[in-house]
Amino acid sequence: MTDNVFAPPETEATAPFWEAARTGRFVLPRCRSCSEFFHYPRLFCPFCGASDPDWQEVSGKAQVYSYTIVPLRMRPVPDEWPVPYVVALVELDEGPVLMSNVVGCAPEDVHIGMPLQVTFGDADVPVFRPA
Numbered sequence: 001m002t003d004n005v006f007a008p009p010e011t012e013a014t015a016p017f018w019e020a021a022r023t024g025r026f027v028l029p030r031c032r033s034c035s036e037f038f039h040y041p042r043l044f045c046p047f048c049g050a051s052d053p054d055w056q057e058v059s060g061k062a063q064v065y066s067y068t069i070v071p072l073r074m075r076p077v078p079d080e081w082p083v084p085y086v087v088a089l090v091e092l093d094e095g096p097v098l099m100s101n102v103v104g105c106a107p108e109d110v111h112i113g114m115p116l117q118v119t120f121g122d123a124d125v126p127v128f129r130p131a
C-alpha cells in the first residue's frame with residue numbers, strides 16, 4: 001500500500017484497519033463500552049466517547065446506500081484505472097456506512113439496496129462486488 005497514492009494515509013487510529021486489509025481481512029473498530037461498530041477508524045467511540053476501541057473482523061456483507069457513476073477521467077489516473085467506475089456509499093450489515101467502489105459488474109447494473117460483499121483490490125483497499 002505504501003506506493004499507492006490513492007490510498008488514505010495510515011495513522012495510529014487506522015493502522016489495524018490497513019494491517020488487516022493487507023491480509024485480506026476486513027475489520028472495524030468496535031467500542032468496548034457500548035459495543036457499537038463505527039467507521040472511519042478513530043481513537044474514541046463517536047457514540048459514547050470511550051477511548052481504546054477494540055477491532056473485530058466483520059462479515060463484509062453490505063448494500064448500496066447511494067452511488068454515482070464517474071464517466072470520465074476527471075483527474076490524471078493510471079491508464080489501467082477503468083472508466084466508467086462506481087463510487088458508492090456502502091452500508092455494512094454491522095451498521096457503519098463507508099465510501100468505496102463497486103466492482104465486478106456493469107456500472108449501469110448498480111442500484112440502491114443492491115447486496116454486496118467486500119473484496120480486496122490490488123492495493124489492499126476494500127471494495128465491494130455484487131453478493
Ligand SMILES: [Zn+2]
Nearest residue numbers: 031034045048
Ligand atoms: Zn461507545
